[in-house]
Amino acid sequence: MPRLLLTSALLLALAGPAAAQVNPREKKVRDDKAKVEAAGYWIYNDLPKARAEAKAAGKPIVAVFRCIPCEECVKLDDELVDTDEALKPLLAQYVRVRIVSANGLDLSLFQYDTDQSFAVFMLNADGTIYGRFGTRSDRTNWIGDVSLLGLAKALAGGLELHREYAARPAGAPVPPGLAAKRGPAPLFPVPERFPALTKYGAGLDYQGKVVQSCIHCHQVGDAQREHLWKAGPLPEDVLFPYPHPKALGLILDPRETATVKDVVPGSPAEAAGFKAGDSIRAMNGQRLLSIADVQWVLQRTPPAGGTIAAEVRRGGATTNLTWKLPASWRRADDLSWRASSWGLRRMATGGIKLEPLPGGRPAGVPATGMALLAKHVGEYGPHAAAKNAGFRKDDVIVSFDGRTDLTRESDVFAHVLLGKRPGDAVAVRVVRAGRPLDLKLPVQP
Numbered sequence: 512m513p514r515l516l517l518t519s520a521l522l523l524a525l526a527g528p529a530a531a532q533v534n535p536r537e538k539k540v541r542d543d544k545a546k547v548e549a550a551g552y553w554i555y556n557d558l559p560k561a562r563a564e565a566k567a568a569g570k571p572i573v574a575v576f577r578c579i580p581c582e583e584c585v586k587l588d589d590e591l592v593d594t595d596e597a598l599k600p601l602l603a604q605y606v607r608v609r610i611v612s613a614n615g616l617d618l619s620l621f622q623y624d625t626d627q628s629f630a631v632f633m634l635n636a637d638g639t640i641y642g643r644f645g646t647r648s649d650r651t652n653w654i655g656d657v658s659l660l661g662l663a664k665a666l667a668g669g670l671e672l673h674r675e676y677a678a679r680p681a682g683a684p685v686p687p688g689l690a691a692k693r694g695p696a697p698l699f700p701v702p703e704r705f706p707a708l709t710k711y712g713a714g715l716d717y718q719g720k721v722v723q724s725c726i727h728c729h730q731v732g733d734a735q736r737e738h739l740w741k742a743g744p745l746p747e748d749v750l751f752p753y754p755h756p757k758a759l760g761l762i763l764d765p766r767e768t769a770t771v772k773d774v775v776p777g778s779p780a781e782a783a784g785f786k787a788g789d790s791i792r793a794m795n796g797q798r799l800l801s802i803a804d805v806q807w808v809l810q811r812t813p814p815a816g817g818t819i820a821a822e823v824r825r826g827g828a829t830t831n832l833t834w835k836l837p838a839s840w841r842r843a844d845d846l847s848w849r850a851s852s853w854g855l856r857r858m859a860t861g862g863i864k865l866e867p868l869p870g871g872r873p874a875g876v877p878a879t880g881m882a883l884l885a886k887h888v889g890e891y892g893p894h895a896a897a898k899n900a901g902f903r904k905d906d907v908i909v910s911f912d913g914r915t916d917l918t919r920e921s922d923v924f925a926h927v928l929l930g931k932r933p934g935d936a937v938a939v940r941v942v943r944a945g946r947p948l949d950l951k952l953p954v955q956p
Contacts, residue, residue, distance in 0.1 A: 536722045540611075544717070547609060554608040556715075558617075561608035565636035571673040573605040573666065576623075576630040576645075576728065595659050601666040605633070613726040615713040618697035624753035624806065625732035626849040631662070633669030633800070639685050640692040641672040642800030643807060648755045649848050658765045661801060668768055668800040688796040692807065698735060702726050705734035729850040736851065740858060741956070745928045747814035750855075751841035753806040758844040759836065761785060761805075769799035771823075783834040789823040794834075796820070814841050846921040858955050859927035861897030862889025865920040868907055874945040876907050880915040883908045883923070885941075893955050901950050903943065910940035927954055 547555050554561045558574065565572045610616070613625075620638055623630050624646065631644035644665045646656045676689065684690075703711045708726055716724035732752065739745055756763055760778020764770045769791040774781050785791075791799055794808040812819060819834040846852055847866075856862055864887040868876070876882050885906040888898050909915065917923050927937065933956040941948050 534722065537720065540715075540721050540725075541717070543611070552607065554606070556609060556611050558608055558610065561606050562636045565606040568606065569677065570604065570606050571641065571669060572608060572632075572634050572636065573602065573669070574608050574610055574621075574632040574634065576610045576621075576632075577628070597663050598659065598666070601663055601670070604670055605666070611725075612715055613702045613728055613731050614711060614715060614724070615701055615703070616726075616731075618700060618702065618731070620693070622694040622697070623803070625728040625730075626752075626851055627728065629657075630728075630803070631665070633666065633672075635673065635676060638693075639676060639689050641669040641676070641689070642692070642798070643803035644801045646753075646755065646802050646806060647848070648757065648845070654765070656765055656802065660766045661764075661768070664766075664768050665800040668798070672798060672800075688793065688798055691795065691797050691811070692804075694811070698738060702731045702734065705731070705738060707734040707737050732851050733854050736854065740928070740933075744930055744932070747839075747841050747929060748810065750925065750928050751814075751844050751846065752810065754809045754841050754844045756780070756802065756805050756809070759809075759840065763802045763805065765802070768801055769805055779834065779836055779840065783821070784830075784832045785821075785823070785834075786825065789825050789830075791821055791823050792829070793822040794819050812836060814839075816840060842921070842925050844921070845919070846924055847919070852920075852924075855924050855928065856889070857893045857896075858933075859924045860920075861900060861902070861952055861955060862894030863887070863897045863902060865908065865923060867919070873907070873942075875942040875947060877909055877915075881909050881911065881917050883918070883920065896953050896955055900952055901948075902939075902941065902952070906941040906943050906948075908939055908941050909947075910938075912937045912939075 544555060547553050553575075554564070561572050561574070564570075620634075620640075621632065623632075623643060627645050627647050629645050633641040633644070635641070642665060644657070644662055648656055672689070676686075679686070699705050701713065702708050703713060703726065708730065711726050712724060715721050736745060736749060739749060757775075760775035760780035761771065762773040762775070764772040767790070771785050771787055771789040771791065773787050774785050791805070793799060794805065795811075797804065797808060799805060808819060816836050816838045819836070821832040821834055823830050823832060846855065856864060863885050865883040866886045868882040868884045872878060872882055885902060885904055885908065888902055888904050889895050890898065911917050911923060912926060914926060917926055931937070931954045933954050935954040936951045937954065939950050939952045941950060
């Protein structure tokens with residue numbers, strides 16, 4: 512999650528002669544903490560303090576989650592903290608808190624796509640959520656999804672919602688559109704209660720190995736999937752979390768709150784009547800501050816198909832649209848970019864990383880249908896299950912459990928994790944050096 516920075520001189524003063532041997536990742540975390548605390552602009556990793564200050568001042572809170580020492584989204588994070596002048600007057604109206612790990616995180620309040628390395632919540636001191644910001648559809652490229660201008664507009668929208676919320680009569684209930692921005696009760700109240708994460712404490716160990724004491728965001732999602740996989744096939748909304756609107760044909764402008772940049776022909780978004788230039792004001796009664804808010808509405812929509820009521824501004828007028836999502840609509844999304852795909856490969860493919868076959872189809876590979884290249888085959892532990900079963904790098908999978916229509920790695924994940932169990936053996940046909948070979952792939956715990 513978040514990150515923050517000390518000077519080398521201060522680190523040396525604290526650590527003495529041993530500083531030269533400090534692990535670079537450890538140094539980065541400690542440097543981050545010292546720099547932010549010295550600057551005093553952000554409250555460092557102390558949400559209770561932020562809530563108390565916000566209550567006393569009548570201000571909203573902006574909570575920024577940033578993995579340390581993750582390098583992804585670092586440009587956006589650095590500009591947010593250090594250089595962007597347009598954000599400063601907006602951030603000044605918030606109580607600002609940086610959350611740098613998932614240790615002790617209130618999972619009843621903070622529910623978001625844990626495969627992100629940068630996420631923002633705008634909320635009231637009482638826990639009412641105004642909106643979310645941050646998304647990702649690629650392992651390294653964030654530019655197509657988020658921008659500083661988009662963040663500025665989300666912050667401005669959060670301030671508007673805060674003014675409206677503060678102006679409601681004393682004792683009035685939370686409006687339904689805001690109440691819906693909080694999710695259901697989590698499996699466990701905090702991450703370290705998950706069976707896979709019990710070795711971690713409720714906070715970071717700055718007296719010891721701080722990096723090793725950190726629960727990263729993606730580990731929370733990993734722990735949830737592992738816990739549920741032990742009980743049965745994964746729920747579809749757990750395997751395909753926070754669907755990206757583009758998987759349903761809705762391309763949003765990262766520079767705006769929730770404005771349609773383009774609509775894919777033949778998609779559910781086109782069928783609903785969305786048009787380029789539409790400003791989506793609300794979905795299912797929830798005001799939208801960013802693409803992340805759209806993803807929250809999608810996350811709360813049934814996996815088997817559902818309907819979303821959308822209010823859009825078009826040409827100065829308000830238009831109401833009905834967005835009908837087909838059965839298995841979540842499966843259109845891509846999972847391969849996610850950090851969590853590492854664990855999914857262990858379970859579903861025995862450690863094989865699959866990619867679409869590049870270029871033309873070599874000898875022995877059918878002209879149509881499934882053709883997934885074994886780009887990498889794991890070498891160790893549970894990730895070596897496929898290797899031990901006879902699979903090799905550069906094998907081309909052309910049939911999986913009798914299916915020849917699984918054309919993406921995500922399709923293979925869905926086929927196994929939504930319908931198989933650990934201990935099952937899946938019949939797989941590969942083409943190796945131009946010749947077909949039939950193998951059995953064990954499904955892993």
